[in-house]
Amino acid sequence: MWPREAAARRALLGAVGAGLLGGLLAIGQAFGLSRLIDGVFLRGADLAASAGLLAVLVGLAFARAAAGAVGDVCAQGLATRTKVRLRARLAQQLVALGPRFSSGERAGELVRTATAGVETIDPALSQALPQALLAALVPLAIVAAVAVADPLSALVLFVTLPLIPLFTALIGSLAAARTAEQWSTVGRLSARLLDGLQGLPTLVALGRADDYAGEIAATAERLRVATMRVLRVAFLSGLALELLATVGTALVAVQVGLRLLHEHVEFAPALFVLLLTPEFYKPLRALGAAFHAAMPARDAGQRLFAILDNGFQRRDEPGAGPMGATSRTELLRPQTPTGFRAEHGAVPPEESLAIAFEDVAFAYPGGRAALCGASFHVPAGEVTALAGPSGAGKSTAAALLLRFFEPDTGTITVGGHPLSSFDAEAWRERIAWVPQRPHLFFGTARENLLLARPAASSEQLERAAALARFDEVVGELPQGWDTPLGEAGARLSSGQAQRLALARAFLKDAPLVILDEPTAHLDAALQASLARSIRALCDGRTVLLIAHRLETLRQADRVVLLAHGRVVEHGAPAELRAAGGAFARLWAEAPA
Numbered sequence: 001m002w003p004r005e006a007a008a009r010r011a012l013l014g015a016v017g018a019g020l021l022g023g024l025l026a027i028g029q030a031f032g033l034s035r036l037i038d039g040v041f042l043r044g045a046d047l048a049a050s051a052g053l054l055a056v057l058v059g060l061a062f063a064r065a066a067a068g069a070v071g072d073v074c075a076q077g078l079a080t081r082t083k084v085r086l087r088a089r090l091a092q093q094l095v096a097l098g099p100r101f102s103s104g105e106r107a108g109e110l111v112r113t114a115t116a117g118v119e120t121i122d123p124a125l126s127q128a129l130p131q132a133l134l135a136a137l138v139p140l141a142i143v144a145a146v147a148v149a150d151p152l153s154a155l156v157l158f159v160t161l162p163l164i165p166l167f168t169a170l171i172g173s174l175a176a177a178r179t180a181e182q183w184s185t186v187g188r189l190s191a192r193l194l195d196g197l198q199g200l201p202t203l204v205a206l207g208r209a210d211d212y213a214g215e216i217a218a219t220a221e222r223l224r225v226a227t228m229r230v231l232r233v234a235f236l237s238g239l240a241l242e243l244l245a246t247v248g249t250a251l252v253a254v255q256v257g258l259r260l261l262h263e264h265v266e267f268a269p270a271l272f273v274l275l276l277t278p279e280f281y282k283p284l285r286a287l288g289a290a291f292h293a294a295m296p297a298r299d300a301g302q303r304l305f306a307i308l309d310n311g312f313q314r315r316d317e318p319g320a321g322p323m324g325a326t327s328r329t330e331l332l333r334p335q336t337p338t339g340f341r342a343e344h345g346a347v348p349p350e351e352s353l354a355i356a357f358e359d360v361a362f363a364y365p366g367g368r369a370a371l372c373g374a375s376f377h378v379p380a381g382e383v384t385a386l387a388g389p390s391g392a393g394k395s396t397a398a399a400l401l402l403r404f405f406e407p408d409t410g411t412i413t414v415g416g417h418p419l420s421s422f423d424a425e426a427w428r429e430r431i432a433w434v435p436q437r438p439h440l441f442f443g444t445a446r447e448n449l450l451l452a453r454p455a456a457s458s459e460q461l462e463r464a465a466a467l468a469r470f471d472e473v474v475g476e477l478p479q480g481w482d483t484p485l486g487e488a489g490a491r492l493s494s495g496q497a498q499r500l501a502l503a504r505a506f507l508k509d510a511p512l513v514i515l516d517e518p519t520a521h522l523d524a525a526l527q528a529s530l531a532r533s534i535r536a537l538c539d540g541r542t543v544l545l546i547a548h549r550l551e552t553l554r555q556a557d558r559v560v561l562l563a564h565g566r567v568v569e570h571g572a573p574a575e576l577r578a579a580g581g582a583f584a585r586l587w588a589e590a591p592a
């Protein structure tokens with residue numbers, strides 16, 4: 001766990017150096033105090049003779065307090081620095097992993113890992129890491145000092161020394177299982193909470209809200225039990241450590257006392273040894289405490305590093321082994337701003353966005369094939385409509401084109417080049433996408449629209465809004481453009497949200513347009529009125545239009561009909577109607 005970042009290394013060295021200095025100062029204090037008491041009580045030294053030593057002792061006390069403070073600041077600095085870097089890397093990794101990773105039930109767990117999970121690393125870094133080094137260094141320095149004054153006492157200390165780490169390790173293995181249980185219960189609780197809160201209207205409507213509350217209460221109770229178990233182990237280990245330290249101190253005290261009685265040892269070194277013995281056990285006891293404080297970091301760390309390593313393994317999946325060796329060291333490595341980009345490909349061509357799906361197959365993790373051997377063209381500068389029944393794979397084709405996922409087999413080419421050879425971000429720059437379920441972010445209406453092009457002028461903003469008839473929506477909002485839309489755009493109806501998504505597409509003004517049922521949530525009048533704007537958006541651009549409405553399909557240059565992940569028909573709409581196949585049947589069945 002040695003940090004690679006220079007600043008973190010300095011902080012760790014500072015913490016350990018200050019702790020070691022504190023230990024040496026303690027030796028000095030014990031030495032000075034034993035001399036002072038020896039001088040005043042046994043040798044009759046007066047105040048004048050002791051003044052120098054007294055001054056030195058006061059100085060040592062101040063220096064020791066200062067060393068302690070510097071050590072704490074350094075240790076906290078190390079932890080804070082590392083947490084910031086860890087969160088940054090986690091965010092980058094989640095972005096790099098894309099929607100495939102962060103969607104669905106996983107969101108709650110991810111939030112917990114990124115917030116509470118990272119927080120648990122703090123005690124591991126600020127306490128356990130420096131204490132581990134100090135527990136090795138300070139007792140050795142004290143044993144050496146005691147050995148000079150009284151070798152027999154040094155021997156006693158030396159013999160009891162390994163007992164403490166031994167006990168800590170024994171109890172630690174007991175605590176590990178308990179802590180893992182506690183952590184996974186916390187995980188279940190936060191995942192259920194988030195899931196339930198998001199689906200609360202559904203639960204209430206189905207009359208299941210009470211069951212949900214009961215389930216949360218039961219999980220919370222399990223968490224309480226698990227937490228008490230962890231605490232019991234922690235108390236047990238604290239007890240054992242204190243007992244060992246007390247017995248060790250007593251052993252030293254008894255043998256020094258007996259030898260003092262029989263005048264086998266002088267008073268000053270005996271007192272020196274007695275004063276130093278508690279200091280000897282102090283770092284080891286602190287290590288024991290730090291060890292327990294750092295326990296949760298073990299499990300949270302495993303989850304964190306699993307995400308940083310490959311992102312796609314859950315704890316319960318085979319192969320979701322312990323933390324990967326790479327990330328653990330990489331965590332503390334200096335950050336390179338581009339280090340997280342998964343791919344560095346060629347820049348996609350400016351024009352010639354002719355797109356071809358060639359034998360593309362794709363299955364969602366753990367799901368059936370959503371596309372199986374689909375081949376079709378999206379000619380440059382034309383509108384290609386993708387039609388077919390629900391679940392046919394239309395949105396999946398759009399997701400592949402957006403490179404949210406990579407095809408399992410087959411290729412997608414753009415202007416004859418494989419899509420995978422392009423830099424994913426540069427590629428998405430070329431695309432205006434209106435998703436089937438547009439997502440609105442926590443922020444104002446303006447911020448939500450500006451996401452599509454942050455540098456847009458207010459005229460461009462207004463124009464895009466007018467084209468999508470989102471200006472009417474804004475006009476009705478209490479604070480107009482500055483109205484906060486709340487989480488997931490809670491303030492807008494789905495039709496209004498869809499118009500915002502369309503406005504984003506107008507604002508983005510990209511050469512490739514992907515529209516996933518852009519008017520599905522709109523009433524007939526709005527649909528008709530937006531049709532012209534959408535035609536204007538499509539004009540001169542390469543368009544993949546996912547649609548059900550026959551009127552929309554009729555106006556497309558080509559129609560690709562999908563069913564069960566396969567292309568069943570494709571061609572110009574008029575041709576397909578004349579051919580009398582599936583498309584013609586769809587046409588005939590449609591209400592007039």
Ligand SMILES: Nc1ncnc2c1ncn2[C@@H]1O[C@H](COP(=O)(O)OP(=O)(O)OP(=O)(O)O)[C@@H](O)[C@H]1O
Pocket residue numbers: 364365367369370388389390391392393394395396397436
């Ligand atoms: N995130 C996902 N995880 C697992 N399976 C998915 C996921 N999204 C879609 N699927 C499955 O993939 C198949 C194709 O889904 P897709 O969303 O592409 O259909 P679609 O043609 O867009 O349907 P619709 O017209 O209802 O939007 C379906 O069987 C669906 O259950």
Ligand SMILES: [Mg+2]
Pocket residue numbers: 394395396436516
């Ligand atoms: Mg869809």
